[in-house]
Amino acid sequence: MKQSRTFIPTMREVPSDADVKSHQLLLRAGFIRQNTSGIYSFLPLGKKVLQKVETIIREEMEAIEAVEVFMPAMQQAELWQETGRWYSYGPELFRMTDRHKREFALGATHEEVITSLVRDEVKSYKKLPLTMFQIQTKFRDEQRPRFGLLRGREFIMKDAYSFHATEESLDEKYQEMMQAYTNIFTRLGLDFRAVMADGGSIGGTDTHEFMALSDIGEDTIAYSDSSSYAANIEMAEVNVNYEKLDEALREVEKVATPDQKTISEVASYLNVDATRLIKTLIFKTDDELIAVLCRGDHEINDIKLKNVLGASEVEFAAEGDVTELLSCGVGSIGPVKLPLDLKVIADHSVASIVNGVCGANEDGFHLTNVNPERDFAVDRYEDLRFILEGDASPDGKGTIKFAKGIELGHIFKLGTTYSEPMGGTFLDENGRSKPYIMGCYGIGVSRILAAVAEQFNDEYGLKWPKKIAPFDVHLIAVNLKDESQKELADELYSVLKSYRYDVLYDDRPERAGVKFADSDLIGLPIRITIGKRASEGIVEIKFRQTGETAEWQKEELTEKLQAFFTAE
Known part of the structure; x- marks a missing residue:
């Protein structure tokens, strides 16, 4: 073309x-x-x-x-x-x-x-x-x-x-x-x-x-x-073996945490690690409210939650629903003394928490030294959290990136x-x-x-893989007013087409710099430039993927092109 x-x-x-x-x-x-x-x-x-x-x-x-x-x-x-x-x-x-x-x-x-x-x-x-x-x-x-x-x-x-x-x-x-x-x-x-x-x-x-x-x-x-x-x-x-701290269980204490609502705020205020915190969230699943627990440094994966529950819809409960249920804001929810008819489901990580911290279901307060099963019941433990970089790979081989x-x-x-x-x-x-x-x-x-x-480009333009490039070859004559250049360009255009190569022949009356810039931008696998050595039957080849250049005799062009396009 x-x-x-x-x-x-x-x-x-x-x-x-x-x-x-x-x-x-x-x-x-x-x-x-x-x-x-x-x-x-x-x-x-x-x-x-x-x-x-x-x-x-x-x-x-x-x-x-x-x-x-x-x-x-x-x-x-x-x-x-x-x-x-x-x-x-x-x-x-x-x-x-x-x-x-x-x-x-x-x-x-x-x-x-x-x-x-x-x-x-x-x-x-x-x-x-x-x-x-x-x-x-x-x-x-x-x-x-x-x-x-x-x-x-x-x-x-x-x-x-x-x-x-x-x-x-x-x-x-x-x-x-x-x-x-x-x-x-x-x-x-x-x-x-x-x-x-x-x-x-x-x-x-x-x-x-x-x-x-x-x-x-x-x-x-x-x-x-x-x-x-x-x-x-x-x-x-998530396939992680959580280590449980070997320490004596302490008595639950109710502590004031004024204006501390997020995990990071509470952890900092109480000077405890986020892994000690129990995050309690209220979800609406279809027409039912449930409490969902995870460790403070983890996030609940709603897709996993939906699949575990077999629910068609899962979303956070409205703040008004939470207030009506527990008489507190969403930042103060905890698993202790929840309504008996409220189902509680927890991520596996919660079972390993010892002397943890959770909301007190009262604004401005949290509970410390809270332990699963002793201080609150869980209906079932499931894999509910998002996986993290550095976690063990679920297939037991290596770590997650x-x-x-x-x-x-x-x-x-x-x-x-x-x-x-x-x-x-x-x-x-x-x-x-x-x-x-x-x-x-x-x-x-x-x-x-x-x-x-996205995967095949550089600062100059696209770099199409050979099998899907719009054309195989970009044929450029530097100066079409030069008779030897035009004659060789026309000859190679005809020869390459006869060998079934898809050729883009830049026959425009543009400066060489414009042609080269457009060629790099379009990104065809091979550029054949016909320049000052046209009278000798020598052309310059540029490989777009690597940027490498070479000079080939016109007689060896088809053989070397075949080797290039058939190589994996």
Whole structure:
């Protein structure tokens, strides 16, 4: 492609509203343009990268016998009402009404649509398992679209859905998807981790996220420094043996702590370590209030709490509810002499506290020398806290470290979450009607561009991995008015195209400095510069990833390029 005939509007200045590196570079290099908040056009360079990413995804999906479909973006409300998500999904779901007053949603996801499609056509176990996928635009009305392609209101996604007669069949497909996703992100050249995760609004159990490591990631990954263990921080289990102090139990004392409400304030005022404090929180779970305890230096993980209780909703109780229940403010709550009908659940760390400190359920006072089971009862102990850096890895190998990650893919075992309420059933080998057992598998296709841009760049611009670069080679003639340079440039352009290389030929009447700056900004794997030695048949090669340069004879160009592009 001749650069004068394509559309690559590069920018010299960093856009003022672009906060992260990937957003800045994709705008400056002419890959995308913003239409409005969270909505982007993909320009020719961006579209070519998307196509290459999609090709890799299709190859890996088809390798595990997934077949491609294309479902509507506009979905009738009745399908979402069957599963109840029309009412529970929240304001992120774009809703609309047609001229006949019928309600629709713009597809944020397609579980309902695919389930309705299969339930009408697949009636026998003989047609299972079945896996289908699509690559399509999705819509979510994000409250704060940000970071360019990383958090938009319109985005491109690959979503796949599998239907099974048995749990064993779903397990097998889940493992196949795990490997397919690993293959995809490895082929893309990304530094990533597969982590245990929470199902969120999709539902289901047994779920993993695939995270590209990045300092600007919105998710925190807890991983072992000595094994392959990795989990989203919300899901990382804590496997710590807490040591119990060997000291005599002392009598409980009520002490004044005027205006001391936070853990740090109370610890400092009483000159005790935060590990001695018992933090008591009142949560509302569905329609019930419960007391939740943890050590003062820990934080309650509401996802774990929700999963342990099997609750659909978990949130802090309103301050008015706490005052009505205990006649004190939230900063003075303690586990001693709570109402008998109030359930108490505690993190495992609380059981090891000796002569601890807690709220007295009276504003301005705390209790010291409090001990679990002697001074208050706990209904059950569970793993309820967020894991911390330095904790033992849950798999017993090494210690936990933290990293930030960008979510690229998410796979779920849905079970019968959608098939049961939607009447998606089949007849098994005994003629009995059973609901499909389902899996769901998504990849943020447009988000991958941003993740790659975050990981592959330098001070001059982007550095695309070979397999998804919009072009293989950037061919630049320094001075097209020089007959020998133009002649060699035209010759190499023709030869490289005949060898099936995707070539961007900068034939613009621009200064050499402008061409080189744009070339570094765009970030193609190889730059071939035709300059003063053109008459000798010698060109300069620059490798974008390393910045290394070399001079090659034109006769050896194709052979050396082949060696470069076939090397891992």
